[in-house]
Amino acid sequence: MPNLIADLSEENGRWTLKLVGSIDSDTHHLMWSTESSSALLKKLQEVKADSLWIDLSETERFDSQGLRLLLNAHKEFSRADIPIILRYPNPHLNRLFQIMQFDRIFTIEFE
Amino acid sequence: MSEQPLKKLKRLTPQGSGREPIRVLYVEDSAVIRDTIARLLELKGYKVNYAKNGQEGVELAQSWKPQVVLMDLRMPVMDGYNAINELRANPATSHLPIFVISAWSSKKERTQAKLAGADEFFVKPPDLNRLIEAINRAVE
Numbered sequence: 001m002p003n004l005i006a007d008l009s010e011e012n013g014r015w016t017l018k019l020v021g022s023i024d025s026d027t028h029h030l031m032w033s034t035e036s037s038s039a040l041l042k043k044l045q046e047v048k049a050d051s052l053w054i055d056l057s058e059t060e061r062f063d064s065q066g067l068r069l070l071l072n073a074h075k076e077f078s079r080a081d082i083p084i085i086l087r088y089p090n091p092h093l094n095r096l097f098q099i100m101q102f103d104r105i106f107t108i109e110f111e
Numbered sequence: 112m113s114e115q116p117l118k119k120l121k122r123l124t125p126q127g128s129g130r131e132p133i134r135v136l137y138v139e140d141s142a143v144i145r146d147t148i149a150r151l152l153e154l155k156g157y158k159v160n161y162a163k164n165g166q167e168g169v170e171l172a173q174s175w176k177p178q179v180v181l182m183d184l185r186m187p188v189m190d191g192y193n194a195i196n197e198l199r200a201n202p203a204t205s206h207l208p209i210f211v212i213s214a215w216s217s218k219k220e221r222t223q224a225k226l227a228g229a230d231e232f233f234v235k236p237p238d239l240n241r242l243i244e245a246i247n248r249a250v251e
Contacts, residue, residue, distance in 0.1 A: 064143040071146045075153075100147050101236055105154065 002026045006033040008040070016046060016087075018055040023066030031066065037073040041080055049082060056111070057088035067100060074105060085109060132158040133250050136177035138168030138194060139212070140186040144235065148181070148212070151239055157246070165194030172204045179245035179246050182229070184213040184220065192227045199228040212237050 004027035005020040017040070022033055032040040043097075044052060060098045062070070070084075077084050089097060097103055135157050139145040149159040152223035160175050162168035165182075166189040172180060180198065191211060198204040208231075210225045216234040222231055231245050 022152060064141075067143050068146050071143075071150050074148065100143070101151060101239065102147070104239060105147070105150055 002030055004030045006030050008033040009027060010047075010049075014053060015047075015049045015051070016053040016055050018058070020058040022060045023062045023069075025063065025065065028065055031069060032073075037069065037076055041073075041077055041082065041103075044082055045080060046059060051083045051085060052077060053085045053104055055087050056090070059089070059093060062093065062096065067096075069100070070102075071105070083107065132156050133246060134158045134160070134175070134177045135179050135181060135246065136168065136171055136175060137161045137181040138163075138165060138182070138186070139183040140164055141183075148237070148250060152243075155239075165189030165191055165197075168194050169197045169201075169204075171212065172198055172207065173201070177207065177225055178181065178250050180207050180209045181242075182209055182211050184211060184215060184224065192223060195227040197222070208246075210242070210245060211248075212242075 003021040004023065005021070007016070007018045016061055019031065021027065029035075034040045034043060040052075074084055085107045086097070088096060088111050089108065094108070097106075097108060103110070135152055137145055137149055137159055139148070139161065140163050143150070145161050149161060150170050159176065160171060162171045164186045168182065169189070171177075182191045184193060190213045191213070195209055198207060198209060209229050210233060211229045212233045212235055213220060213224070214235040216232070221232050230249065233242060
């Protein structure tokens, strides 16, 4: 059974995708809560969302393909003027993001 | 008529508004490293194309005509040393600035890269500011 729950929710106009579990080859297809990042982007455009917050507080790990999916989404969402903000990565993920210089690509918010 | 919202960000090319962005070819077999560096450079206004090994890199350097080449060393099919040799041996690409970006940074690697014809050597992950300075300096 895939070890990931991707939950998209809205509160006071803020759209949050919460990822609980691990992003790996078994779960890439679940990561966006829809069939793809493009489908999620379309949905957010329809509801006129101005950003997407990705809650990583309960995300254990990202494999390299998962990181690529994030990068591709960044490109796609930037073109649509919908920034992606990463929230609350655990220390391991934060270190990974720093090594990969993701902190120079994404806005990352800490607890 | 509805008014279009203003874009939040106005992106300038590294050479300034109105000019063509600098074309950077990145030869790297690791997809995640390639995508990350490419994205970082794109966000700074560079136009980035990539190849997955030295052979593809040599071919793309001839057809796409980059202004700068970023080259990994250890890759399948053709490694970075041989790719640099081929680029230097071809009059169409011999002039290109070539910067090695490698996880292997021993004196031996650096010397071999220099002997092959590399202009600069960066250790992975490269410092973006230093890399951008080097690219801009090379293209000036």
